[in-house]
Amino acid sequence: MRGPSSTPRPLPEPGFGIAVLNEREGLGDGFSKLFLLRALKRAYPREKITWVVSESDSPYRVVMAEIARPYVDRVIVDAGIRGPSRSAFRSIRKLGRFSLVIDHRTDSLVIGMTKLAIRTKVYQAASPGFLFCSRRPRGGRPKHKLTQLMMLLEAVIGSPPDGSGEIELPEAILQTAAALLPAGPRYVGLAPGASSRTRCWPIDHFVGLARWIQERGWTPVLLLGPDEQDLRAALREALPQALFPASSNGETLTDVRLSLAIGKRLNAAVAMDTGIGHLLAATGTPLVSLFGPSNPERWKAVGGPVRIVSAKAFGGPEIARIPVSAVSSALDEILG
Numbered sequence: 001m002r003g004p005s006s007t008p009r010p011l012p013e014p015g016f017g018i019a020v021l022n023e024r025e026g027l028g029d030g031f032s033k034l035f036l037l038r039a040l041k042r043a044y045p046r047e048k049i050t051w052v053v054s055e056s057d058s059p060y061r062v063v064m065a066e067i068a069r070p071y072v073d074r075v076i077v078d079a080g081i082r083g084p085s086r087s088a089f090r091s092i093r094k095l096g097r098f099s100l101v102i103d104h105r106t107d108s109l110v111i112g113m114t115k116l117a118i119r120t121k122v123y124q125a126a127s128p129g130f131l132f133c134s135r136r137p138r139g140g141r142p143k144h145k146l147t148q149l150m151m152l153l154e155a156v157i158g159s160p161p162d163g164s165g166e167i168e169l170p171e172a173i174l175q176t177a178a179a180l181l182p183a184g185p186r187y188v189g190l191a192p193g194a195s196s197r198t199r200c201w202p203i204d205h206f207v208g209l210a211r212w213i214q215e216r217g218w219t220p221v222l223l224l225g226p227d228e229q230d231l232r233a234a235l236r237e238a239l240p241q242a243l244f245p246a247s248s249n250g251e252t253l254t255d256v257r258l259s260l261a262i263g264k265r266l267n268a269a270v271a272m273d274t275g276i277g278h279l280l281a282a283t284g285t286p287l288v289s290l291f292g293p294s295n296p297e298r299w300k301a302v303g304g305p306v307r308i309v310s311a312k313a314f315g316g317p318e319i320a321r322i323p324v325s326a327v328s329s330a331l332d333e334i335l336g
Helices: 027-032 034-043 086-094 108-117 145-157 171-180 203-215 226-238 256-264 275-282 324-334
Strands: 018-022 049-053 074-076 100-103 123-125 187-191 219-222 268-272 287-291 306-310
Touching (some): 018 034, 027 034, 034 049, 034 145, 086 108, 100 145, 171 256, 203 226, 203 324, 256 275, 268 275, 268 324, 275 287, 287 324, 306 324
Parallel strands (some): 018 049, 049 074, 100 123, 187 219, 268 287, 287 306
16 A cells, blocks of 8 residues: 655645545444545645545544544534435535545445535546546456555556555553563464354354464464453353453453554454454554455455455355364464
8 A cells, every 4th residue: 555755646626625435434444444544644735634424423433533633634424425316415515615535435326426416626436437537547446445445546646645654552552552461472363253243253263263372382362342242251261371451441342542552462363354353454463354255355454464264265155164274274374
């Protein structure tokens, strides 16, 4: 996500700011799109960025507010721009004028309506074939969602965008993470949770993998969020030597910035295609990413080294098909 240093082409109407339009977002979307935000701010540092989400809440409004603060000036949620409909058309008009609009949505009817309604001279959308773009990217549209967005921006600035950078964390949080995971052992993070249990690799597989990690002389670190609270007792009983870092206000990790600081102390991690996986990749943590029915060509985490293990390589989309041996082999590879 790093491009050569060059002066971006100027926008035809500077000073009105940049809008990024989205339908809905989860934590994983928030972390992957940090690369786009860095690139936008680096290319046009004087333009204020407005983040627009059509329906559900955005992680940039609360959970990632501090992390996104250097880039995002305004977050609009429940914007009602999904459409195509008259009400969506009116909602888009109410957003105001912008110097640049990047639309992450892909429905051609929605994008066609948005181009008619939005007030800007540079409108870039991720529709098939990059139709409706003011400055059409060269080549075909890739499957990966972030790559699509970076191509839209590249067509605007005239050179590969630079989305590189690190997430800055307060020293106090870094020290807390260091106390939870002191220097010395080789730590491997295991994130057994997902937004839906049907997307989760079986817990007994995680237990088997953790025991394999211990046999190697490494230390398994169980990364449990609030939705995995019910797993804690059984995992502690099965893995008494594993570590279970937690926020100061409970027994699970509820602080996103502390999770990031812990990620920086891991030598590697294993996670499904979920928010915690994208969070860990954003810190540069070497990641083994487990995929069930979802497509890694579209949703692969970006940041540090990532090894994909897909259930489809073992006969079907059910994530439980992935054997422990395949994940342990990937860990061996990613740890060198």
